[in-house]
Amino acid sequence: MKLNGAQILWECLMREGVDVFFGITGGTVMPLYHELSNYSIRSITMRHEQAAAHAADGYARATGKVGVCLATSGPGATNLVTGIANAQMDSSSVVAITGQVASGVLGTDFFQEVDITGITMPITKHNYLVTSVNDLAQAVREAFHLASTGRPGAVLLDISKDAQQGVTEFAYPESVNLPGYKPHVHGNARQIRQAAEMINHAHRPLVIAGRGVIIANAFDELLALVEQAQLPVVTSLLGKSGLPETHPLCLGMGGMHGESYANLAMQNADLIIGIGSRFDDRLTSSAETFAPNAKIIHVDIDPAEIGKRVRVDLPVVGDARNVLRELVKMVHKADHTSWLEQIREWREETRTHDILQNECDGLQPQYVINQLWEVTKGHALMVSDVGQNQMWEAQYYRHLRPGGLITSGGLGTMGFGLPAAIGAAVGCPQENVWLVAGDGGFQMTLQEMATIMQEGIPIKMAILNNGFLGMVRQWQELFYQGNYTGTPILGPDFAKLAEAYGVRGMTVVNSSDVRAAIEQANAYPGPVLIDFRVEREQNVFPIVPVGQPIDNMIRRPIRKA
Amino acid sequence: MSAVDPNKESTRRTLVGLMEDKPGVLSHVTNLFRRRNYNIESLSVGHSEIPGISRMTVVVNGDDAVVEQVIKQLYKIVNVLKVTDIDDPTAVMRELALIKVHAAPAARAEIKQLVDIFRASIIDVALESLTIEISGTEDKVDSLIAMVRPYGIKELTRTGRIAMARGNTTTSVNKQINN
Ligand SMILES: Cc1ncc(C[n+]2csc(CCOP(=O)(O)OP(=O)(O)O)c2C)c(N)n1
Ligand SMILES: [Mg+2]
Numbered sequence: 001m002k003l004n005g006a007q008i009l010w011e012c013l014m015r016e017g018v019d020v021f022f023g024i025t026g027g028t029v030m031p032l033y034h035e036l037s038n039y040s041i042r043s044i045t046m047r048h049e050q051a052a053a054h055a056a057d058g059y060a061r062a063t064g065k066v067g068v069c070l071a072t073s074g075p076g077a078t079n080l081v082t083g084i085a086n087a088q089m090d091s092s093s094v095v096a097i098t099g100q101v102a103s104g105v106l107g108t109d110f111f112q113e114v115d116i117t118g119i120t121m122p123i124t125k126h127n128y129l130v131t132s133v134n135d136l137a138q139a140v141r142e143a144f145h146l147a148s149t150g151r152p153g154a155v156l157l158d159i160s161k162d163a164q165q166g167v168t169e170f171a172y173p174e175s176v177n178l179p180g181y182k183p184h185v186h187g188n189a190r191q192i193r194q195a196a197e198m199i200n201h202a203h204r205p206l207v208i209a210g211r212g213v214i215i216a217n218a219f220d221e222l223l224a225l226v227e228q229a230q231l232p233v234v235t236s237l238l239g240k241s242g243l244p245e246t247h248p249l250c251l252g253m254g255g256m257h258g259e260s261y262a263n264l265a266m267q268n269a270d271l272i273i274g275i276g277s278r279f280d281d282r283l284t285s286s287a288e289t290f291a292p293n294a295k296i297i298h299v300d301i302d303p304a305e306i307g308k309r310v311r312v313d314l315p316v317v318g319d320a321r322n323v324l325r326e327l328v329k330m331v332h333k334a335d336h337t338s339w340l341e342q343i344r345e346w347r348e349e350t351r352t353h354d355i356l357q358n359e360c361d362g363l364q365p366q367y368v369i370n371q372l373w374e375v376t377k378g379h380a381l382m383v384s385d386v387g388q389n390q391m392w393e394a395q396y397y398r399h400l401r402p403g404g405l406i407t408s409g410g411l412g413t414m415g416f417g418l419p420a421a422i423g424a425a426v427g428c429p430q431e432n433v434w435l436v437a438g439d440g441g442f443q444m445t446l447q448e449m450a451t452i453m454q455e456g457i458p459i460k461m462a463i464l465n466n467g468f469l470g471m472v473r474q475w476q477e478l479f480y481q482g483n484y485t486g487t488p489i490l491g492p493d494f495a496k497l498a499e500a501y502g503v504r505g506m507t508v509v510n511s512s513d514v515r516a517a518i519e520q521a522n523a524y525p526g527p528v529l530i531d532f533r534v535e536r537e538q539n540v541f542p543i544v545p546v547g548q549p550i551d552n553m554i555r556r557p558i559r560k561a
Numbered sequence: 562m563s564a565v566d567p568n569k570e571s572t573r574r575t576l577v578g579l580m581e582d583k584p585g586v587l588s589h590v591t592n593l594f595r596r597r598n599y600n601i602e603s604l605s606v607g608h609s610e611i612p613g614i615s616r617m618t619v620v621v622n623g624d625d626a627v628v629e630q631v632i633k634q635l636y637k638i639v640n641v642l643k644v645t646d647i648d649d650p651t652a653v654m655r656e657l658a659l660i661k662v663h664a665a666p667a668a669r670a671e672i673k674q675l676v677d678i679f680r681a682s683i684i685d686v687a688l689e690s691l692t693i694e695i696s697g698t699e700d701k702v703d704s705l706i707a708m709v710r711p712y713g714i715k716e717l718t719r720t721g722r723i724a725m726a727r728g729n730t731t732t733s734v735n736k737q738i739n740n
Contacts, residue, residue, distance in 0.1 A: 121592050125639070127585075180580070180639050180642045181639045303636070304630065307630070308630060
C-alpha cells in the first residue's frame with residue numbers, strides 16, 4: 001500500500017491505539033491535518049501548545065495510555081518545551097509530534113525553523129528527527145515503545161514537511177530495533193528474597209511509595225504487602241493515591257510539607273522500603289540527614305535512580321508490580337504493634353495542630369479542600385496546579401481512587417493544572433474531574449477555558465484565590481523578612497471571566513457557602529468555575545526549611561478555640 | 562614499562578562505551594556530561610570493530626558514586642549499547658599528540674635526540690619548525706611536551722585517551738544488533 005508520510009503517521013497512531021491528540025496547526029503540519037479527516041482520531045485544538053503538551057500529559061496519567069500532542073515547527077515546537085520537560089520529569093508517557101521545515105532547507109534558519117531535537121535532547125527520553133518518509137513508520141513505532149515502557153517518559157518526533165509529503169510503501173513495523181534499550185522489569189530473585197528477609201527482621205519498617213506504584217498499576221500489590229506485614233506507608237507527592245488514603249497504614253504525604261507524623265516516621269524507621277520513588281529532595285530534604293537509623297531498600301525500574309540521592313543498602317531493579325508480587329509471597333505476617341502505636345501517638349499529637357479543629361476567621365483554603373473531599377467522597381479525579389493550593393490539596397484531600405491525583409511534581413509547573421485536567425477528562429469522560437488551582441497558576445493557562453467550551457469538557461475548577469503568588473509570599477514571610485516583592489497579584493473577576501467563556505462561574509466569600517457551592521458545582525452537568533476568595537496570607541504548615549533534616553518542621557500554630 | 566601508568570588516584574577513571582553511530586548520539590553523550598555536571602578530562606570517539614558502532618573513551622573525574630552514576634546515565638541514552646569501567650592497572654591507555662616546535666637549524670639535533678629518547682617521530686620538517694608525532698600515556702606525552710617547550714611550541718593537538726583491556730578481555734557488544 002503506497003501512502004504519503006501524513007497518512008503513514010495516522011496509520012501508525014491508529015495502530016498504537018491513539019484516538020485523540022491535543023495540538024495546534026501551522027505551516028509545517030498542514031499535510032498532517034489535511035489527511036486527518038480520513039482517520040477516526042479526535043483532534044482537540046488547544047489555545048497554546050504548552051497546554052497541548054500538558055493535556056497529553058494529563059491524559060497519559062489518567063488513562064495509563066500514551067498521550068499525544070502536536071505542534072508546528074518553530075514557535076509551536078518551542079511552546080511545547082515546558083510541557084515536554086514536565087512530562088519527562090514525572091515519567092509521563094507523552095509522544096510530542098512537531099513539524100519541521102523541509103529537509104532540503106534544514107540548517108538554513110528557514111522561516112520557523114528551530115532545532116527542536118537539539119533543544120529537547122536533555123528533556124526527553126529520546127527524540128527523532130525524521131527527514132525521509134521511509135524512516136517514519138519505524139520512528140513512530142519506536143517512539144511509542146520508548147514512551148510507554150520501562151520508566152515512561154516524553155519522546156519527541158520531529159518530522160520534516162517533505163517526509164510528511166513523500167510517498168512510500170507502508171508496512172507497519174513488526175518490531176522495534178533498539179539494541180541499547182532493554183528495561184529490567186523483573187527484579188532479581190535473590191535481591192527480592194533479601195528484601196523480604198530485611199522486612200521480616202525489621203522493627204520499625206516504613207514503605208515510601210512513589211509514582212512508580214501508580215505507573216506500574218501496583219495498587220493491589222502494594223496494599224497486599226503492607227497489610228500482610230503491617231507496614232506503614234508514606235507517599236511522595238506523586239505517590240499520593242497509590243493506596244487508599246483513609247487506610248490506617250497510610251500516613252499520607254511526607255516531605256517538606258508532609259504531616260509531622262509522616263516525617264517522624266521516616267526519621268525513626270529502621271528500614272525504609274522505597275518503591276518507585278526517586279527520593280526527591282522535597283521528600284527527604286538533606287540526603288545526609290535522611291532516615292539516619294534506617295537501612296534502605298530501593299525498588300525502581302530505573303537503575304540510575306538507585307544511589308542517586310540517598311545511600312541504598314539493597315537495590316531491586318524492576319517494575320513495582322512484578323517486584324511486589326514476588327515480595328508479598330515471602331514476607332511474613334507481622335503486627336509491629338509498638339511501632340504503629342508510636343505512629344498513632346504522633347498522629348494524635350498532630351491533630352491538635354489541625355487547622356480544621358481550631359476556630360479561625362475567614363475563608364480557609366484548607367477548609368475548601370476538606371469540603372471538596374467530603375462532597376466528592378474522595379473519589380474525584382483531582383488535578384492540582386502548583387503552589388500552596390497544591391500542598392493543601394495534598395494535605396487535605398484523601399484520595400480513594402487509585403491514581404486519583406494528577407499534579408506536576410518534579411518540575412512544579414504553574415499552569416499545568418487546567419490543561420492537564422482537560423487531558424484527564426478527555427481520557428476519562430465518565431469521571432468527575434476537579435481542578436484545584438491558585439489564582440496565579442490558573443492565569444498562566446486559563447485561555448484553555450475556550451477549549452473546554454468548544455469540546456464540551458465538564459470539568460470543575462476550584463480557584464483558591466488569595467491575591468498572591470502565595471507559596472512564594474509564604475517564603476518571603478518566613479525566610480525573607482516579609483518582603484513581599486513581586487508576589488501580590490491582581491486577578492480578574494474569575495467568575496465573570498468564566499461566564500465570558502461560556503463556563504458557569506461562581507464566587508464564594510464566606511465559609512458558610514463553601515459546601516453548597518461545591519455541591520452545586522458537583523451536580524452541574526457542565527463546566528463550572530468557583531472563585532474561592534480565601535484568606536490572603538494563610539501558610540502551608542508544616543514546612544521544613546530547605547536543607548534541614550526532614551523532622552525539623554515549623555509546625556502549624558495552635559490557635560486557641 | 563612505558564605503557565603502563567595506571568592512574569592510581571581514584572578520582573580519575575577511564576570508561577569505554579559503545580554506541581550506535583547515529584545522528585545526535587555524540588551530542589547526546591556530551592550533553593549528558595554537561596547537564597549532570599560531570600567533570601570530564603577527555604572524550605575520544607571513533608569507529609569500533611563493528612560497522613555502525615562507535616567506541617568512545619571517557620576520562621572522568623569523580624569518586625565511585627559519581628562514576629556509577631555516569632555509567633548508569635550513559636546507559637539511559639537509548640543508543641548507548643555498552644559502558645565499561647576499564648580502570649584496571651593492566652589496561653592499555655594511549656594518547657596521540659602532534660607537536661609543531663620552533664626549530665632553528667642549530668636546535669634540530671637536540672630536538673631529534675629528545676624525539677628518539679621518547680620513541681616519537683618527526684613527521685614534517687620545514688624551514689623554521691619540526692612536527693613531532695608521539696603516542697603513549699598522557700604522562701609520556703606530557704613529558705615530551707615539557708622537554709620541547711623551551712624551543713617554542715607553535716601548535717599542539719592531543720587526541721585524548723583511548724583505552725583497551727589487555728588479554729582476551731574485550732569491551733564489545735553482547736546484545737544482538739540488527740536483529
Ligand atoms: C511556571 C512557574 N513559574 C514560577 C514558579 C514559582 N512559583 C512556585 S509557587 C508560585 C506561586 C503560585 O501562586 P498561585 O498560583 O496563586 O498559587 P498559591 O501558592 O497562591 O496557592 C510561584 C510563582 C513556578 N513554580 N512555575
Ligand atoms: Mg495565589
